[in-house]
Amino acid sequence: MKCEEVKPYLMSHLDGEIEPEKRSEIEKHLEECEDCTKEYQAFVKLKQETDKMKLADLSDELWNGYWKGVYRRIERGVGWIFLSIGAIILLSFGAYQFFKELLADPNISLIVKIGVSIGALGAIILLVSIVRERLFLCKTERYGEVER
Amino acid sequence: MKNVYLTPGQSVLNKPETYVYIDKEEKTDEDRELILQLKRGKMKAFRKLVEKYKKPAFFIALGLVGNREDAYDISQEAFTRVYTSLGRFNPQHKFFSWFYAILSNLCKNHLRSREIRGRYIRSVDDDAEMSSQTNPAPGPDVLMERNERSLRLWEEISELPLEFKEIIILKHFQGYSYKEISQMLNIPLGSVMSRLYYARKKLKDNLKDILT
Numbered sequence: 183m184k185c186e187e188v189k190p191y192l193m194s195h196l197d198g199e200i201e202p203e204k205r206s207e208i209e210k211h212l213e214e215c216e217d218c219t220k221e222y223q224a225f226v227k228l229k230q231e232t233d234k235m236k237l238a239d240l241s242d243e244l245w246n247g248y249w250k251g252v253y254r255r256i257e258r259g260v261g262w263i264f265l266s267i268g269a270i271i272l273l274s275f276g277a278y279q280f281f282k283e284l285l286a287d288p289n290i291s292l293i294v295k296i297g298v299s300i301g302a303l304g305a306i307i308l309l310v311s312i313v314r315e316r317l318f319l320c321k322t323e324r325y326g327e328v329e330r
Numbered sequence: 331m332k333n334v335y336l337t338p339g340q341s342v343l344n345k346p347e348t349y350v351y352i353d354k355e356e357k358t359d360e361d362r363e364l365i366l367q368l369k370r371g372k373m374k375a376f377r378k379l380v381e382k383y384k385k386p387a388f389f390i391a392l393g394l395v396g397n398r399e400d401a402y403d404i405s406q407e408a409f410t411r412v413y414t415s416l417g418r419f420n421p422q423h424k425f426f427s428w429f430y431a432i433l434s435n436l437c438k439n440h441l442r443s444r445e446i447r448g449r450y451i452r453s454v455d456d457d458a459e460m461s462s463q464t465n466p467a468p469g470p471d472v473l474m475e476r477n478e479r480s481l482r483l484w485e486e487i488s489e490l491p492l493e494f495k496e497i498i499i500l501k502h503f504q505g506y507s508y509k510e511i512s513q514m515l516n517i518p519l520g521s522v523m524s525r526l527y528y529a530r531k532k533l534k535d536n537l538k539d540i541l542t
């Protein structure tokens with residue numbers, strides 16, 4: 183076996199995930215090859231070092247509150263969707279009524295009608311854009327609200 | 331009667347002390363059953379799923395983003411994604427592999443936006459302190475024992491390219507088997523081995539001074 187072929191198997195040997203036949207093949211290579219043996223020993227040391235390192239656990243309080251946090255997020259997400267749908271329905275109905283009256287009123291000049299219409303169009307675009315962001319994008323950015 | 335399996339890839343001849351007997355079928359069946367119940371709207375089943383996987387979820391996120399508050403938050407968000415995109419889960423697959431894809435994506439997005447924010451702040455204000463605030467050095471509170479060697483090791487792991495960091499975390503801190511890692515990362519077993527090799531090689535080269 184060439185050294186390059188041996189390298190990945192140094193990993194499975196180290197981690198005890200190697201087939202018995204492969205194991206003896208690799209061990210035979212290690213007996214003959216100084217470079218691979220050196221490298222293998224360095225990997226063993228690295229593994230010992232990483233095994234010693236432990237990540238700190240969270241407090242019981244945080245673990246106990248974990249489910250509640252997940253639940254609240256779901257609840258809020260659902261709340262937001264309903265709120266947005268409701269708001270959109272009411273706003274569009276209101277806007278429809280308003281424009282029907284505005285455009286039908288002969289006392290208001292054409293220029294005002296155009297101005298208000300364009301302004302309203304802008305508001306609708308902004309609203310849709312914000313709602314879309316809340317529903318699809320914003321979730322990834324909501325990392326600010328961890329309680330400790 | 332129970333079927334008893336060795337963990338995948340563990341051969342009978344090596345390391346008898348690490349034999350782990352687990353009932354694989356039962357384990358995956360349990361998740362599948364919980365998901366089915368959840369699809370029928372049973373929040374209790376969802377709670378069970380969350381309680382079962384909250385720890386690996388948190389620690390994987392911690393390994394990837396290196397900050398406890400963010401890891402707590404992101405892992406919770408990943409569970410809510412499970413709930414909202416349940417329809418996209420293929421019951422043929424393992425729950426945790428699917429969950430891992432969601433979780434690691436959130437972590438990657440988070441790292442990306444942190445990097446962009448950092449770059450922006452650096453361009454506005456050339457203050458080194460500011461940039462280290464947006465891309466905080468791995469907090470020492472992440473580690474249980476804060477000796478110099480562990481801190482150094484943790485720092486080097488944090489600075490690995492994401493692909494390498496990911497596999498080191500799954501192998502060393504979560505202790506997943508190669509087979510489980512290959513399912514989670516959706517790559518063949520051979521790639522697990524070679525990626526692990528390059529990740530560890532980089533780590534060992536960077537840590538030459540403390541490993542001798």
Ligand SMILES: [Zn+2]
Nearest residue numbers: 185215217218
């Ligand atoms: Zn060799």
